Amino acid sequence: MGDSPRLTILVGSLRVGSFNQPAAQVAADHLAGKAVVSWPDLSSVPFFNQDGEALGDPSSVLTMKEAVCASQTVLFFTPEYNSGIPAVTKNAVDWLSRPFGNSCLTDRIVGVAAVGPSSSGA
Secondary structure: OOOOOEEEEEEOOOOOOOOHHHHHHHHHHHHEOOEEEEOOOHHHOOOOOHHHHHOOOOHHHHHHHHHHHOOOEEEEEOOOEOOEOOHHHHHHHHHHOOOOOOOOOOOOEEEEEOOOOOOOOO
16 A cells, blocks of 8 residues: 555544544545555644744654645544634644644645534534
């Protein structure tokens, strides 16, 4: 699978009963054998802080960035919290958009899927 497309899945929910975790798993299962899928754990990614960034990206951030930089496509699975995106999703975007002008999201196909129990949410 050396020349297979690469995809990174990022799940913006840390909740054990998340609807987005199983949806992401369905996507990963569907893509098995068709793409190399990376799925970094966002639970260990610290809140973005530019002062901390100046000291160097933490290992969990480096792992996430390396997965995204190696991928052609990034797929976020995220819930909706109070008509907005949760902190986990926003924090991942904050780290991935850095450094300014050299984001690993540049030139990637990025998709967002939102799964929730309400017909009016997500």
